[in-house]
Amino acid sequence: MDKFPITQKTEITRLPKRGVYEKEQIYSILDEALFCTLAYVRDNQPFQIPTGFVRIDNKIYVHGSVGSFYMRELRDKKHPVCISATLMDGLVLARSAFHHSVNYRSVVIFGEPELVENKEELYTALERFTEKLCPGRWADVRKPTDGEWKNTMVLSFDIKEASAKVRTGGPKDDEEDYTMDVWAGVVPFKIKRLEPIADELLKDGVKLPKYLC
Amino acid sequence: MDKFPITQKTEITRLPKRGVYEKEQIYSILDEALFCTLAYVRDNQPFQIPTGFVRIDNKIYVHGSVGSFYMRELRDKKHPVCISATLMDGLVLARSAFHHSVNYRSVVIFGEPELVENKEELYTALERFTEKLCPGRWADVRKPTDGEWKNTMVLSFDIKEASAKVRTGGPKDDEEDYTMDVWAGVVPFKIKRLEPIADELLKDGVKLPKYLC
Numbered sequence: 001m002d003k004f005p006i007t008q009k010t011e012i013t014r015l016p017k018r019g020v021y022e023k024e025q026i027y028s029i030l031d032e033a034l035f036c037t038l039a040y041v042r043d044n045q046p047f048q049i050p051t052g053f054v055r056i057d058n059k060i061y062v063h064g065s066v067g068s069f070y071m072r073e074l075r076d077k078k079h080p081v082c083i084s085a086t087l088m089d090g091l092v093l094a095r096s097a098f099h100h101s102v103n104y105r106s107v108v109i110f111g112e113p114e115l116v117e118n119k120e121e122l123y124t125a126l127e128r129f130t131e132k133l134c135p136g137r138w139a140d141v142r143k144p145t146d147g148e149w150k151n152t153m154v155l156s157f158d159i160k161e162a163s164a165k166v167r168t169g170g171p172k173d174d175e176e177d178y179t180m181d182v183w184a185g186v187v188p189f190k191i192k193r194l195e196p197i198a199d200e201l202l203k204d205g206v207k208l209p210k211y212l213c
Numbered sequence: 214m215d216k217f218p219i220t221q222k223t224e225i226t227r228l229p230k231r232g233v234y235e236k237e238q239i240y241s242i243l244d245e246a247l248f249c250t251l252a253y254v255r256d257n258q259p260f261q262i263p264t265g266f267v268r269i270d271n272k273i274y275v276h277g278s279v280g281s282f283y284m285r286e287l288r289d290k291k292h293p294v295c296i297s298a299t300l301m302d303g304l305v306l307a308r309s310a311f312h313h314s315v316n317y318r319s320v321v322i323f324g325e326p327e328l329v330e331n332k333e334e335l336y337t338a339l340e341r342f343t344e345k346l347c348p349g350r351w352a353d354v355r356k357p358t359d360g361e362w363k364n365t366m367v368l369s370f371d372i373k374e375a376s377a378k379v380r381t382g383g384p385k386d387d388e389e390d391y392t393m394d395v396w397a398g399v400v401p402f403k404i405k406r407l408e409p410i411a412d413e414l415l416k417d418g419v420k421l422p423k424y425l426c
Contacts, residue, residue: 009258014281034301034402035317039252039259045222046252046259050299050319068227086263088247088404091346096355098365100343104248106263130313133304134400141395142309152311170412182354183419184412187347189247191301192405199383199397209396 009110010163020164023058029105029164030055031132033085034191038062040070040079053083054129060109060157061116061125071153074113083109083157090188094171095180101171103186107164111157125154136211222323223376233377236271242318242377243268244345246298247404251275253283253292266296267342273322273370274329274338284366287326296322296370303401307384308393314384316399320377324370338367349424 003021004010012019020026030036030053038049049070053062060083064071074081085107092101116122130138144152171184196212216234217223225232233239243249243266251262262283266275273296277284286292298320305314329335343351357365384397409425 009260014278014283035299035315037250037252037261037297037299039250039261039295041254041257041259044254044257045293045323046254046295047222048250048252048261048295048297048321050297050317050321052315065227070227080258082252082259082261084250084261084263086248086250093347093350093409094354096357096361097339097343097351098355098357098361100350100354102248102265102346104263108261108263110258126310130310133315134306137306137313138310141307141313142311142390142393144309144311148309148311170410170414173414177355178414179416180355181416181419183409183422183425184415186410186412187425188407188410190405190407192403194401194403196306196396197383197399197401199399201383201386201391202397203392203394206394206396212396212400 004162006163007161010108010161012163012165018165018167020166026107026162026164027055029087029107030060030085032087034133036060036083036085039082040074052129052133054125054132056125056128058159060111060159061129061154063126063129063152063154066151066153068153071155074155075115075153078112080110080112081157083111088189090186092171092186093184095173095177095182095184099171099173101167103167103169105164105166107162109157109159110161111159113155113157116154116156122149122154126152136209140209217375219376220374223321223374225376225378231378231380233379239320239375239377240268242300242320243273243298245300247346249273249296249298252295253287255286265342265346267338267345269338269341271372273324273372274342274367276339276342276365276367279364279366281366284368287368288328288366291325293323293325294370296324301402303399305384305399306397308386308390308395308397312384312386314380316380316382318377318379320375322370322372323374324372326368326370329367329369335362335367339365349422353422
């Protein structure tokens with residue numbers, strides 16, 4: 001299976017058995033995550049931006065207004081960035097406080113920003129981003145005008161270095177604690193999409209589309 | 214209402230009406246978030262660590278093993294950090310692709326690590342962290358032994374500078390798009406806790422506690 005190289009920046013040194021370097025598994029975490037956080041450095045001070053994103057092939061795409069301070073800064077200064085995305089899958093309840101844990105899948109990526117100027121790549125990035133969050137939506141809506149495209153900046157980050165850290169399964173307790181009268185197990189988490197709420201200004205007669213039912 | 218000062222680092226410059234500086238609202242986002250990402254800088258390279266945390270008063274507490282590389286590094290070098298926590302509340306579906314958005318509440322904090330050495334503060338941090346993720350749990354489980362305490366490091370971060378960015382409500386479309394036959398509205402997200410799954414090695418006769426029902 002195709003893997004990212006293990007580098008000084010991406011090696012999982014704490015609990016190395018949780019380390020994952022397989023591209024396929026890292027991509028699937030990125031494809032499920034609703035947002036990422038993008039960290040960069042200015043004057044030795046770390047900054048973070050939570051933002052939506054989409055992965056296409058080996059690249060992360062983020063977009064924003066051409067007026068966005070951080071987008072302009074990344075575009076102009078090409079700061080090295082660290083991008084992370086995390087899925088919280090559940091609470092792991094052990095018999096001892098010490099062995100409590102969480103099941104999670106998190107990815108950490110290192111790369112540099114690149115301004116996307118190719119029109120087809122721009123279009124694909126925004127279409128795929130929309131379809132990631134809401135499959136079926138792109139075909140249904142008014143597409144961007146020339147003016148809207150001019151107001152939109154897209155940055156790409158080739159995934160140069162990446163690793164994931166993953167915990168699954170039940171609690172691991174100390175041998176002598178298994179006889180305790182304490183419930184132990186996992187409480188899974190799931191992000192649910194609730195009933196859609198129509199806009200107050202929705203045009204009369206417009207029905208909820210099938211892809212939202 | 215008590216507010217954090219607006220500083221060069223925390224001012225929301227893009228869509229300033231989404232900026233929130235009220236301590237109460239920032240605290241409530243932190244108290245609802247299941248994890249944060251902690252960013253710091255080494256040799257001008259940003260790093261990010263996704264981690265559980267608890268807020269108590271004006272401090273963020275994170276914990277880990279005394280063997281954790283990043284915890285030791287933060288303890289020893291007192292790197293300035295940026296901490297962020299984000300709640301994704303829903304998709305905002307507009308009639309035009311351009312006006313699609315998400316409802317979210319995100320907090321960004323700046324501070325520095327401090328090693329927690331006071332035993333009462335240590336105990337409170339871990340008790341409150343456990344109770345944040347699973348109310349009722351702490352009273353039920355075996356408390357840490359001296360050896361387990363020795364293996365646990367807790368760092369605190371006084372929230373020196375912080376702001377939140379919050380979007381709520383429905384889509385805002387261009388005037389001329391309101392007559393389009395396109396469904397528009399909000400799809401809310403909610404993190405649900407599913408049915409608890411008992412550990413395979415659960416002692417016979419131990420029932421699911423009330424706080425998990």
